[in-house]
Amino acid sequence: MAETIHADKTIDARGSYCPGPLMELIKTLKQVPVGTVVEVWSSDAGSKRDIPQWAERAKQELVYIRDEDGYAAIGVRKVK
Amino acid sequence: MAEATAPKLSVVLVSPQLEKLHAAATMTSVAALSGMQVNLFITMEALRMFLKETVEKRDFVVEGEVSRTLLAKEVPLYYQMLADAKESGDMHIYACALAADIMGWKKEEMLEIIDDVIGVSEYFGIALGGIILTM
Structure with missing residues (x-):
């Protein structure tokens, strides 16, 4: 059974359109220490593709994408 | 923090259409917050959309269903997105001296x-070596 990773910080960006959830995530990651897992809630369907793409390019770690009721919870760990 | 795939993105805004301004603001905001240096050059009729009076009167150039829906859903518009991106990213916005004059x-x-x-030659000096898009 996979270990469940808990977020250290959660951003509720539901109702916000592209690029709102990503922008909120980037701004938050800039402020937290390395190792922190930030979870962003997005009801914008594009975020599930866009945020992982951003994380890969920015060399941050995508730790999970969870489908919740009407939104996705996307967890990203700050690694640098 | 973030690593960009290109060091510099420059976007020249010519059109006053809300959909073009919104697309440009979306792309440049993400670029700026991803660690790229972004330089916007606003010329011709697009510059009218950056006057305080235009924004106060909400005198936007709305063509097509997407622009109408952007307004109806009250999403943050181009000038708000750019202001937000400037606070957290390396973004510079220049008005064209010709259009202003x-x-x-x-x-x-x-x-x-x-x-x-600023004028065109100064903008070229700033934009040199990066990607330049015109919208």
Whole structure:
């Protein structure tokens, strides 16, 4: 059974359109220490593709994408 | 923090259409917050969309269903997205000296997000070595 990773910080960006959830995530990651897992809630369907793409390019770690009721919870760990 | 795939993105805004301004603001905001240096050059009729008066009167150029829906859903518009991106990223916004001169628009009449009024050769100096898009 996979270990469940808990977020250290959660951003509720539901109702916000592209690029709102990503922008909120980037701004938050800039402020937290390395190792922190930030979870962003997005009801914008594009975020599930866009945020992982951003994380890969920015060399941050995508730790999970969870489908919740009407939104996705996307967890990203700050690694640098 | 973030690593960009290109060091510099420059976007020249010519059209006043809300959909083009919104697309440009979306792309440049993400670029700036991803660690790229972004330089916007606003010229011709697009510059009118960066006057305080235009924004106060919400005198936007709305063509097509997407623009109408953007307004109806009250999403943050181009000038708000750019102001937000400027706070957290390396973004610079320049008004074209030609358009400003020909229309008699002063920098004080423009939105606070406009950093300076400059000419084309100065902009080329700033944009050199990066990607340049025109919208």
